[in-house]
Amino acid sequence: MASLGLRRSPRDERLQAQRRQPFGLRRGFQPIVLAMSVVTLAGCGGSSSGQVGASSGSGHSAEATPTATPGPIGVWSKTPYGINDPGSQVTAISCAAANFCAAVVNDGSAYTYSGHSWALGKQLTVTGFNPVDLRAVSCPTTSFCMAVDAGNADGFAGGQWTRGPDIDPSGGLTAVSCATPAFCAAVTDHGSVYLYTGGAWSGATQLGATGNQAVRLYSVSCPSTTFCMSVDDAGTAFTYSGGAWSAGTQVDNDSPSTSGVLHTVSCSTATFCIAMDVLSVFTYRNGSWSTGVQIGTQHGLVALSCTTDTFCAAVATGGYEFSYSGGTWSSGMQIDFRINTDISAVPNQLNDLSSISCSTSATCVAVDSDGNVFLDSPA
Numbered sequence: 001m002a003s004l005g006l007r008r009s010p011r012d013e014r015l016q017a018q019r020r021q022p023f024g025l026r027r028g029f030q031p032i033v034l035a036m037s038v039v040t041l042a043g044c045g046g047s048s049s050g051q052v053g054a055s056s057g058s059g060h061s062a063e064a065t066p067t068a069t070p071g072p073i074g075v076w077s078k079t080p081y082g083i084n085d086p087g088s089q090v091t092a093i094s095c096a097a098a099n100f101c102a103a104v105v106n107d108g109s110a111y112t113y114s115g116h117s118w119a120l121g122k123q124l125t126v127t128g129f130n131p132v133d134l135r136a137v138s139c140p141t142t143s144f145c146m147a148v149d150a151g152n153a154d155g156f157a158g159g160q161w162t163r164g165p166d167i168d169p170s171g172g173l174t175a176v177s178c179a180t181p182a183f184c185a186a187v188t189d190h191g192s193v194y195l196y197t198g199g200a201w202s203g204a205t206q207l208g209a210t211g212n213q214a215v216r217l218y219s220v221s222c223p224s225t226t227f228c229m230s231v232d233d234a235g236t237a238f239t240y241s242g243g244a245w246s247a248g249t250q251v252d253n254d255s256p257s258t259s260g261v262l263h264t265v266s267c268s269t270a271t272f273c274i275a276m277d278v279l280s281v282f283t284y285r286n287g288s289w290s291t292g293v294q295i296g297t298q299h300g301l302v303a304l305s306c307t308t309d310t311f312c313a314a315v316a317t318g319g320y321e322f323s324y325s326g327g328t329w330s331s332g333m334q335i336d337f338r339i340n341t342d343i344s345a346v347p348n349q350l351n352d353l354s355s356i357s358c359s360t361s362a363t364c365v366a367v368d369s370d371g372n373v374f375l376d377s378p379a
Contacts, residue, residue: 076321076335076366076376083111083118083371092136092303093367095357100142101365102156103355104134110147110154110161122161124154136175144181146196148173153186153194153201167194167201175219183225185240187217193230193245207238208248218263219275227270229284231262237275237289251275251282251289264304272309274324276301281314281329295322295329303355311361313376315353321366321376335376336368 083090088107095101099115108131109121124132124147132149139145145156146164150171154164167173168188178184184196191214192204207230208215215232222228228240235252238245252275254260260277267273273284278300280292295301299316306312312324319336322329336353353374358364364376 076333076374078336079373079375081117082373083121083367085109085111085121085371089369090354090367090371091134093355093357093365094137094139094145095359095363095365096139096142096145097359098363100139101357102137102139102145102147103367103371104137104147105371106133106135108132108134108149110134110137110156112145112156114142124149124152124161124163135173138176138178138184140178140180144178146176146178146184146186148176148186153184153196157181165201168192168204174217177220177222177228179222179225179228183222185220185222185228185230187220187230189216189218191215191217191232193217193220193240205245207245208232208234208236218261219265221265221267221273223267223269227267229265229267229273229275231265231275233261233263235260235262235277237262237265237273237284241270249289252277252280252292254280254292264301266304266306266312268306268308268312272306274304274306274312276304276314281324285309293329295332296320299332302353305356305358305364307358307361311358313356313358313364313366315356315366317352319353319368321353321356335366335374336372338368338370338372 083103085105085107088105088109090103091106093101093103101113103111105121108125109123111121112119124134132152134147134149137145137147143157147154150173151166151168152164153167153176155162167186170190172188172190173186174189176184176186182197186194191207193207194204195202207217215234215236217230217232220228220230226241230238235250235254236248237251238248252260252262254277262275262277265273265275271286275282275284279296280294282292283290296316299318299320301314301316304312304314310326314322316322319334320332321335322332352369353366354369356364356366362377366374
């Protein structure tokens with residue numbers, strides 16, 4: 001298998017490219033001022049206090065949860081605790097319910113939240129105790145998650161993280177999505193797809209290859225065991241239905257050198273998905289894709305989560321969040337005002353939100369690269 005060193009994932013590459021954009025492009029309009037209240041993550045679905053759980057491996061710490069008064073419903077609020085993993089970047093979060101989330105970090109640490117606090121990180125390592133580069137996580141239930149690093153699929157079950165099998169020897173895994181604990185799909189930056197069924201991973205299925213040119217699949221979303229959607233760097237979407245993958249549909253016609261790289265897709269059902277590049281969103285409804293709608297003209301879009309065909313939420317560079325409700329996207333709200341501590345970033349630059357997960361249309365959780373966690377409980 002290829003080396004599992006801490007090479008940059010596609011998400012890291014996108015964030016770094018966005019960070020190099022001129023400040024006028026990144027912060028060119030007056031932000032919507034948000035009165036931030038402090039709440040616990042379980043404020044809408046569980047206890048509001050608790051203690052840090054027992055160590056499960058690496059010694060990475062998570063801050064204790066102080067007692068707090070829940071903020072007003074319908075606003076984004078920063079939780080008083082976060083994922084404390086100094087020197088690393090949180091790459092993804094997945095929430096199966098208001099009282100359960102999992103987050104992964106690019107130093108190989110995996111964290112879980114179960115209604116009171118974030119458990120101490122379990123660090124997944126390879127031979128020689130070298131940390132893996134965890135890139136994505138998907139939790140279809142509160143008792144099961146699947147995370148991927150460069151080549152391995154690592155599982156969470158029975159309250160424990162377990163180092164999983166090497167399913168992609170070339171080390172190109174980029175994303176994973178699980179519809180149930182018995183069905184997941186993982187994709188790679190060389191166009192391969194792997195399916196997890198019956199407790200085992202399949203061999204690779206190649207999508208979209210033209211001659212010797214393989215596509216780079218950046219995201220996959222499986223709302224059911226019979227339907228998935230994946231998107232690539234050439235603006236193409238591939239559907240999994242009836243046990244087979246489609247040849248692909250061109251969705252984003254912009255040049256990959258500008259904004260035409262579809263890097264994220266989220267599907268609530270087999271008839272509704274939204275895909276996005278760094279500037280625009282594209283809607284899949286009943287088998288057809290819409291033309292793009294620009295919502296991130298001044299802030300690069302990073303991550304997306306859809307719960308129904310009438311609700312999605314997206315996060316962007318500069319700490320911004322965009323909501324989709326009733327067929328319309330909001331103009332954007334700044335929810336993260338913290339300064340990025342990444343020494344490679346522009347000095348005094350605002351944090352980049354790295355991931356978002358909505359367990360329902362009433363509860364979303366976002367995280368930035370420094371591990372700060374934000375909660376939204378819309379009215």
